[in-house]
Amino acid sequence: MKYMKKFIEHFSTMPVFTARDARLFLIEHGASKEYTYLFITHLIRTNKIRKIKRGVYTFGDDPVLAGFAFYPSYHGLQDALSILNLWEQETNTVLITPLKIRSGVREILGGKVLIRRISRKMFFGFESVKYSDYWIEVSDVEKTLIDFVYFRAPLSKAVLDEMRKRIDRKKLEEYLRRCPERVRKKVRDLLSKKKN
Numbered sequence: 001m002k003y004m005k006k007f008i009e010h011f012s013t014m015p016v017f018t019a020r021d022a023r024l025f026l027i028e029h030g031a032s033k034e035y036t037y038l039f040i041t042h043l044i045r046t047n048k049i050r051k052i053k054r055g056v057y058t059f060g061d062d063p064v065l066a067g068f069a070f071y072p073s074y075h076g077l078q079d080a081l082s083i084l085n086l087w088e089q090e091t092n093t094v095l096i097t098p099l100k101i102r103s104g105v106r107e108i109l110g111g112k113v114l115i116r117r118i119s120r121k122m123f124f125g126f127e128s129v130k131y132s133d134y135w136i137e138v139s140d141v142e143k144t145l146i147d148f149v150y151f152r153a154p155l156s157k158a159v160l161d162e163m164r165k166r167i168d169r170k171k172l173e174e175y176l177r178r179c180p181e182r183v184r185k186k187v188r189d190l191l192s193k194k195k196n
Helices: 004-011 019-028 033-045 063-069 077-083 141-150 157-166 169-176 181-192
Strands: 050-053 056-058 093-097 104-108 111-117 126-131 134-139
Touching: 004 019, 019 033, 019 056, 033 056, 050 063, 056 063, 063 093, 063 104, 063 111, 063 134, 077 093, 077 134, 077 141, 134 141, 141 157, 141 169, 141 181, 169 181
Parallel strands: 093 111
Antiparallel strands: 050 056, 104 111, 126 134
């Protein structure tokens, strides 16, 4: 196809791109609007690009790229534990977002991606972390602990002990001021328990 080389050179360096991005690029290089739809359909059918969600595509194949398609979001819970080396287990991608979208597990790029919704008020406490060839947003240790409590997710004693070693107590207290009372109390209880 006429624009293939330029298209691949331009978009293969991006984690994700939208159908609109692709159409604008092709039109700018002389393609007709009708041709852009055929071009994108051809790329999908020949598996040159992969669909993450409606209108969002990638040349990559790692489910972690889903984080770029559900903006704003950050990688959290068990996914954050793996990325931050707080445990050795492999996990599915877990995205936490304030977007008004359906929560639950989705099949994206051959892997399972769990999407959890969080209130705008609780959408904080994440940082950019280098992961493979990308910079992704991941909850820091303090917010990861808060999110486990917020979502009532189980946390093993071994992981909690590891988190205790790495938590910045001052930062945690600043975060807890922004949390509901139930979360504040439970986090403080977890951290005050003796390591036995």
